[in-house]
Amino acid sequence: MKTYTCLAAALIMLASCRHTNAPAETTPANAAAVPNDFLFQYSIIxxxxxxxxxxxxxxxxxxxxxxxxxxxxxxxxGEMIVINGKVMKMRANGEIREVPDTVRTPLAFVKFFRPDTVLTIPGPAVTYEKLKTLLSPYLNENKMYAVRLKGNFRKVEARSVAPAPKPYPELAAYLAAGGQTSFSFSDTRGTCIGFVSPVYTARTNVPGYHLHYIDESMRQGGHVFGFEADTLSVEIDRIQGFTIELNTHKDYDKADLDKNRKEELKTVEQKE
Known part of the structure; x- marks a missing residue:
C-alpha cells in the first residue's frame, strides 16, 4: 500500500515565498492498487x-x-515512448506510429504508472532546468521515480535516432557522425514521459532525468533535450525497485562492457 504525504500549510507558505512559481501538490483521486510497482528494464544502457x-x-x-x-x-x-499502454515509434524522419507486438527492442524501461504525487507548476517560462530545481524537494536523490509532465509547451528541443548500418558502430560515434535528427517544436501540447534515476544506477540506467516527448496528436516527439512550458501538470510515481532482464542477443555476449562510458553517455544525452 502506497502512502501519500501532504505538505504542512506552513511549509507551502514558505515555499511560496521562496518561489513565485512553486508547485502546488495534490493527492491523485484515482490512485489505485499497483499491479507491479517495480521498474522493468530490458538490457543496460x-x-x-x-x-x-x-x-x-x-x-x-x-x-x-x-x-x-x-x-x-x-x-x-527511432525513439520509443510507451503511453497509455501503446508502444509508439518516433523515427528520425518525423514519422510516428504505433508498432505491432512483434517488433523487438535492444533497450527499454517500463512500469505500470500510478502517481503518488500530483503537482501543478504555474508558468510562465517553466524550463527543463527550472523544473528540476522545483521538483528537487520531492525527489530523494537515492531513489527512483517515474514522472509524467503534461501541458502547453512553448518550445521542445528533441531528437530521434536513424537506423544504423551493420556492422553497428558504438552509439556516441554513430550519433556524432549524423545518426540523429534534431527537432524544435513550437507551441505544442503534449506529454513528457520518463524516469529520474540515482547516480548509483550508472552503467545500467541513465542517471538523472531521462524523458521522451509526444504531442497529443501523436505527430511530434522524440528524446527530450530541453523545453519551455506554461503551466505544467506533474505526476510522480515512486519506484519500489527495479528488475533487469539481460539481452539474450548474440551481440550482447560479445560487447565490451568493462569500459567506463560515463563521458559517452553525457555526449549522447545532451544536445550538441
Whole structure:
C-alpha cells in the first residue's frame, strides 16, 4: 500500500515565498492498487553505448511489465515512448506510429504508472532546468521515480535516432557522425514521459532525468533535450525497485562492457 504525504500549510507558505512559481501538490483521486510497482528494464544502457543495437524482446512481452516507459528499437530505428499502454515509434524522419507486438527492442524501461504525487507548476517560462530545481524537494536523490509532465509547451528541443548500418558502430560515434535528427517544436501540447534515476544506477540506467516527448496528436516527439512550458501538470510515481532482464542477443555476449562510458553517455544525452 502506497502512502501519500501532504505538505504542512506552513511549509507551502514558505515555499511560496521562496518561489513565485512553486508547485502546488495534490493527492491523485484515482490512485489505485499497483499491479507491479517495480521498474522493468530490458538490457543496460552501457550495452547500447557499446553498439548492441539488437535485442530479442518483442514489445508485446515488454507491455506485460508496464504501460508507461521509454526505449528504442532494433537497429536503433527511432525513439520509443510507451503511453497509455501503446508502444509508439518516433523515427528520425518525423514519422510516428504505433508498432505491432512483434517488433523487438535492444533497450527499454517500463512500469505500470500510478502517481503518488500530483503537482501543478504555474508558468510562465517553466524550463527543463527550472523544473528540476522545483521538483528537487520531492525527489530523494537515492531513489527512483517515474514522472509524467503534461501541458502547453512553448518550445521542445528533441531528437530521434536513424537506423544504423551493420556492422553497428558504438552509439556516441554513430550519433556524432549524423545518426540523429534534431527537432524544435513550437507551441505544442503534449506529454513528457520518463524516469529520474540515482547516480548509483550508472552503467545500467541513465542517471538523472531521462524523458521522451509526444504531442497529443501523436505527430511530434522524440528524446527530450530541453523545453519551455506554461503551466505544467506533474505526476510522480515512486519506484519500489527495479528488475533487469539481460539481452539474450548474440551481440550482447560479445560487447565490451568493462569500459567506463560515463563521458559517452553525457555526449549522447545532451544536445550538441
Amino acid at each position: 552501457d550495452a547500447l553505448l557499446a553498439g548492441v543495437f539488437d535485442g530479442d524482446l518483442p514489445v508485446g512481452k515488454l507491455k506485460e511489465h508496464g504501460d508507461f516507459g521509454i526505449g528504442t528499437f532494433n537497429g536503433l530505428d
